[in-house]
Amino acid sequence: MTLAAQDSIHVELLLEPRVPAGEPVRLRLRAENVTQHAIDLYLRGRAPTLDVVVGRGDGTVVWHRLEGEIIPAIVQLRALRPGERLEVDASWDQRTNAGEAVAPGDYVVEASLLTDGEPLRAPPRPLAIRSAAR
């Protein structure tokens, strides 16, 4: 997709800002055409491919959804009408890529939708994982 198109797409990450430890974190990336004309998206994969990175406040990455993944290098043409939204869901089980449960605490979640160029990135969102005792 073009840079101009990227400017015309509002991208946001939706998630609950506070979740109990051990519970799946449900994530939704929403891309909305905020212009008055249709915009073509060039999305990587047979189905839209969502990347998610969860990190600590100091920048340490604890989970990267596409870490080690090999994705088909195909592009799906998807036209978004004015006001139309594209939503892609994912879930995080609060484990690192190595399979270890993360500790309760404050995290930052970044999400992006792969295209044939620069990904469609949503602004980072904070995530607080709270222990059951709190």
Added chain:
Amino acid sequence: MRLKHEAIGILLIALAVSCGGGPDEQATSGDAQAVAAQGQDQLARWFARASPEVLALPDTVLAYIDEAGGRLVFGIEHARAEPAARAALARLGIPDTAFTIEETEPIYQLVTLRDKWRPTINGVQIHFGGYLCSLGFNADHGGDRSFVTASHCTGKQGAVEGTRYYQPTSTVDSTVIATEVEDPTYFRGAPCPRGRKCRYSDSSRALYSTAVASSRGAIARTSGPNNGSLTVTGSFSITSQDNATSSFAVGTTVNKVGRTTGWTQGNVTATCADTNVSGSNITLLCQTLVQNPNGAVVVQGGDSGSGVFQLTGASTARLVGILWGGNGTGTRFVFSPLKQVEDELGALVTTQ
């Protein structure tokens, strides 16, 4: 090789010509005064008559009014074209003091990997359904004039349902250039991991429509590897193909040309790797992984199907496989060796 192509959505080279361009170095001060006396209206009238006449001549490049210099300017490719241009201007009664003829580099139309190509050539964009991929390589299979692209660049991966292909898109040209005729079924059972289905290559074959011309053994070439350019500047000739290798030596340098990232190059970092395809239950067996040592982006969405090749000379290549995927950041691509493509699709002739 001389390529014939038809450009759609042409990008024109920006003319390095200023209409208020530099002075005519050969003009004398007397000439300048004479020209200055000629009004802009007169120049415009002369231009209207002279431009079509001169530009109809061989090896002429451009014509414009140099308003600052008060004269007409005609660009020609070389001095041999000058006499004819002067003769044409004389016939029109335009005085020598009213124009300059100067040698000018020819202006080329630039075509990219995403434009229309006839005959078709390896590495350019193809379209089917709602998807874009790259035309991997033209090949003869028995008597069939075909191209090979990725299996997942078909309507249904691992089945033949007659996927119809367009180039560059059905919107630009509604001609069906080819129809899918081979895409072998994915198998289960050893050596395929439990719960998954497998093949040894992500490849399929499409049969060309009779009226669509194709160029076998030619890979579109851009200006250089890993520079992001999609503008085609020439071609590589496939002079050989590797029908025997499944395990490429780590460190082997390979290339690909595809519609999204153009010409990219990297080194084999893993060989004969069984590779799960993200978001599916497919495993591709004995695949080759490639990365650029400097971390360049070597693949993005839309490059699927690109032929993978080794350079054997300045513009000659040995075809070694077909690209089908890569990591999310695009710094690693994965390809199926040509040997395994042929094991599944049958013998292919891909050279010129």
